[in-house]
Amino acid sequence: MSEQVHNRLAVMRAERKVSRQALAEAVGAHYQTIGYIERGQYNPSLDLALKISKFFGLPVEALFSLEPFRPLTDEVYGRNQP
Numbered sequence: 001m002s003e004q005v006h007n008r009l010a011v012m013r014a015e016r017k018v019s020r021q022a023l024a025e026a027v028g029a030h031y032q033t034i035g036y037i038e039r040g041q042y043n044p045s046l047d048l049a050l051k052i053s054k055f056f057g058l059p060v061e062a063l064f065s066l067e068p069f070r071p072l073t074d075e076v077y078g079r080n081q082p
Contacts, residue, residue, distance in 0.1 A: 005043040006065045009034070011072065012056055027051040 013023060020038075024031040029048060036042035044052065044064070053060040 003043075003066055004040055005049075006040070006068050007037060007044075008063050008069055008072075009052065010038040012058075012063060013038075016056065023052070023055065026055050 012018075013020070020031040020034040023029075024034050027048060028051065033042065033048075037044050037048075049060050049064050053063055056063065
């Protein structure tokens with residue numbers, strides 16, 4: 001059984017105003033696959049995770065993690081520091 005890969009894909013798409021369809025076409029995936037990844041129903045392959053990260057110009061660890069991400073407001077405003 002594989003671990004769930006957490007992601008910030010929906011947040012990044014919204015911030016950059018990129019549709020699932022546009023992202024899927026850019027990385028060679030089906031738009032439904034992007035939705036499955038965003039909802040945590042599917043873990044992306046390493047290849048796909050790297051392509052998505054390259055598309056957004058971010059390191060892969062900024063978009064994907066084995067640990068849940070802290071809310072962005074906590075990171076930006078310094079709330080709930082561990």
